[in-house]
Amino acid sequence: MNVRVWIFCLFPFAAFAQGFAGLGSDAEGFSIPTPDPAFDFPADHGPHNDYRIEWWYLTANLQAADGTPYGLQWTLFRSALAPEKGDGWRAPQIWMGHAAVTTPTAHHVSERLARGGIGQAGVVADPFEAWIDDWTLSGDWQTLDMTASGPTFGYDMALTARGPLVFHGDKGFSVKSAQGQASYYYSQPFFEIAGTLDLPEGTVAVTGNAWLDREWSSQPLADNQTGWDWFSLSFDDGAKLMGFRLQQTDGNSYTSATWIAPDGATTAFPDGAFTADPGETYQTKGGEVPVSWAVSLPAKGVNVTVDAINPDAWMTTSVPYWEGPVRVSGSHTGTGYLEMTGYE
């Protein structure tokens, strides 16, 4: 049997909420996020096994000496089969790693899957290390080292934080639907990044900026939500914008955004303040996706066009989606990353 079929069920970008969102825990015994969280670092950089899903999600906009733009992704997902504990092969944690490098003409993807409990993959909070096979992300969050490789690519990067952690929603409690589905969500969007990419055409030295997301939850989406479009934009003036749009079966959507000033001060925006409207589409291997978006946040005077640097950035992974670097123009200019799910 093909593992992909049920991996797809396990890793819910689209884990269309199993069970009713009660307080404290869901029907199967997983914890669920509650408002007004108090984070405890470095412990909270580590895994929260009593929640169903969790990720360490890093994207970076890079540039070579000759000006060529690149995109880079390093992601580790955790999915719990059960809230109980277990040892060795019986540990109920499944890990999935995705790594990608996007050039203007190519998109290299690799995926790793591993069981928890035997040391093949996992995350420890202090000293921080996240790994699956030979892919690692480790350091003290002021600096991080990161490696990954696939059959056609590899990279080795060093990251340095140039700003504070940023908390989305209400102090890190990020509401995902009108029914109250939510997650814990914080980011480090101020990484400077430098390193080398190993590509079929040769080794390339690159520099740029990276954005690391941390999010965990047990039921991130509501029943009627079919996917999302997520934007992380870094403007040339130093400000940043995180915004997402959750698509609903009725054609409407639920939006949320965080405005991040250059000093790290955040402003959270409720449903409707942020808009993203799809424009030109592109037929990828997996589905037809919009690769040009009109994005606005009128409260901050943002009215920009977001264009994919390489429209063919389809992730041919067990859970397929689109993820790639973008260019921003209009009222603000800059770069960023776009993730789109629910198009396959």
Next chain:
Amino acid sequence: MLLDVKDIHKTYATADGPFEVLRGIGLTLDAGETLALTGESGSGKSTLLHLIGGLDTPDRGQIMLDGVDIAALDDNGRADLRRGTVGVVFQQFNLIPSLKVSDNIAFQARLAGRYDPDWLTVLADRMGLTPQMGKYPEQLSGGQQQRVAIARTLAPKPRLVLADEPTGNLDEATASVVMDLMLELVTVTGAGLLMVTHSDALAGRMQRRLHLRAGQVA
């Protein structure tokens, strides 16, 4: 004129080389007319009958039936002709052994799309076959079989009836009865009758008589 045959030639390949069976035969026949074709064995009378019946094609010559030259017809055309316009009564009866008498009689009419139950009832009655309708051909005597064959031929009411020694396999008394029936029914339908025979007695009962010798009209 129903039938107008002109200058027919026909040659067969044999083990001893080509043999010209017919050498420029001609004859005519009107509707309702009866004609006997006599001659020695090998004089070509059966061959001529087969040609007129569309069972074979002449090498040369014209066979006008109702104004159509059947010598020029293709295989399908000749099949059409045999189905509806011309009926042949064979010496060997050529009944379909697996069909009952009633089905045999009806067969050609069905093929021609002229199935008329009333007419078939009349035919069977006049031929004295009514008690035999549920039997198979092998259960009948030779005379009865030939009566079935004649009834089958007349069932679609053909314009021209051809008979090749129809009583050749029958004893004299039976032959006479069968002959009477055939002549009577041909008269009823108004068809022309052309009969090959080597019996002078039978030939004498026809309106006209044509004698063949070595492929020519004697």
Next chain:
Amino acid sequence: MTRATLHALLSHWWRNPLQLFTLLAGLALATALWSGVQAVNAEARASYDAAAATLGEGQYDRLTRRDGQPMDQTIYVRLRRAGWLVSPVVQGRLDGVRIVGVEPLTAPGGIGPVNLSQDADIGSFLTGAGQLFGNAETAARLPDLDVIISPQTAPGTAVTDIGVAQDLLGKSGRIDSLIVLPAQPQGRPALADIAPELTRQQAQGGSDVGRLTDSFHLNLTAFGLLSFAVGIFIVNGAIGLAFEQRRPVVRTLRALGLPLRRLIILMAAELMIFALVAGIVGVALGYVIAALLLPDVAATLRGLYGADVSGTLQLRPSWWLSGLAIALGGTALAASGALYKLSRMPLLAAAQHRALAMAAGKRALAQGAIAVCLLIMSAVLMVTADGLIGGFTLLGALLIGAALALPLILDQILRVAGGLAKSVTAQWFWADTRQQLPGLSLALMALLLAMAANVGVSTMVSSFRLTFTAFLDQRLASELYVSTEDARQTAALIAYAAETADALLPIQSAETDIEGQPTQVFGARDHATYRDNWAFLQATPDPWDTTFAGQTILINEQLSRRAGLDLGDEIRLQDQTFTVAGVYGDYGNPIGQALINEAQFFRLYPDVMPDRFGVRMPAEKVPEFVAGLEAQTGIPPSQTINQAGIKAISLAIFERTFTVTTALNILTLAVAGFAILMSLLTLATMRVPQLAPAWAMGMTRARLGRLELMRAVLLAMLTAIVALPLGLALAWALLAVVNVAAFGWQLPMYIFPWDYARLGLFALLAAALAALWPARKLARTPPADLLKVFSNER
């Protein structure tokens, strides 16, 4: 018009149900034989494929510990963290079932052939609830475990999560091997730097099991092919019969004005419907044949090669379809000739005889020319053919050429016999037999092929058995075989054997490459066992003396053929050069093998520790030795193999093989007998006019009947005489050409006259049985029918 015509055509069958039966039965039998053999083959192959898919056997490289022992699970994590994409496998036996533990997240094929519906609870598979997948037989053997029925799983195998398998097999934290995935990331370190204790085994083109069992399947495939040929002849005969019997009706229908084209379409449609019905019956019959044969085939393969084959048959749609396709295709092939003849048939009966007589002479000439061409071609191929295609072309040319030549050969024999005949009756008999020949030739060709196939295949199987048992005697010369698990056991065994046994012969080997061929090199200890028992295909006068003196090397036939090595050629192993002094048969081994002196072996491969030993002693002392071995050294009887036991098993297995072969022999002969029966029935309709004059001149009907019977037996006997050399040529081609091409070794051919005599007797019996009924019918022909001949004749 169509309805009336169909009514007339079909009424023939209702009035002659026996003819309908022979037509349908002929078609059904041919289909049954073909699809039965195919089903057995397909089932066995599907079983191997499932087994191979479970473990990725043959498809992927593997890592194992050099000493063959399980490795610690931490090695797996170490390799993964170094960037090696490998997947762990643990396996072992539990209550006779092979338990295979895989890690579905990293295994290249997921969890192998197991099908999970999307809503299956994968969580319980992964989290150690103890879910296993196996077919129904396997589930029955593991009553205490939660086995989910999955028919696609390899027979005798249960697939489960690696964690569950470790617990079941008592191998906690241990792994037997690691599958190396084909796509690996860039820049990973060398294996020797991370896990020097592991060795990498290259993937093989096909699994070992597959290669070995191919030899057996070749028998079955050859049978399938030949039975198909026989079947086509039968179908042809059946269709010919159907057309012959209805020829007068066809002529009448046309005389009454039915167009030829429509007639042909209707008859073709009628035949296709019959073919479909007969095909369905045939496939069902084939299923029965296969179901009866399969347990024997499965037992044969399991014992002979250790390949697990499901003993129960599954209905596969592909198999149904191929069976029906054979019935329809065979009918179409056979009917196209008959329909063509029908389309050319003159409307008038008189023209027919002349045309036929003229065509017959020409056809015989053309047939003879084709037969001679094919036979010349096969003669050339016997010398030049290499490769499987060449081998099968040879078989095809030989069989078809011989079949086409048969009527001409028989005709000549009958002509000569007729010339020698003295009495009038005898002269009439020979002349009449000759006249019958064209009508019977198709059936006789079928009989020829059936007999030749039987001679060929049984010669091949019997030769295989003789060679293989002789080979077992050679290879299993020691009375007892002992394997040891570690150096302590080895030392204890050596000490114990020194006191109690005549000799202890270590079996030690190393993997290497000779002339680019993967080869196992063995180090042999100088002992009379080798000199007494080993037979060579080619050898110098004293191969053992020079080999034990360290100068020469002995190689197996596979290596000799593949690397083109002959006696006197030199082989280099590391820094030393050996001369080839002997080539030995090594049946069933897919790779090359070479044998050198023990002392040289240890110098070249110092790391190899012997862990298997042959022990020489009087056979009756074996039980005592085994008991003492456990008491004194702790080596349990499970680590010993009694040679007598192995041989007994091997022989029992061959008996099974013969059951299958004999069953198929009888079936093909039965089918050929059926062909004769049908041909005689066809002829019977034409026989009455031919026999009537003989009857009128004073021969009794009973005598005529007896002569008819004799005629059939005589023709079968003549055919059998032709079939014997053909069958032997077939066997030779299978053993010396096809086998070499397929597996790399030639099997010596043995002759089994008694078997052939028995087979010939069966053939005569089949012919006599087939002729009995028509002959009886003839003997009871009412005089009135005979008389009719004279009254009707023109």
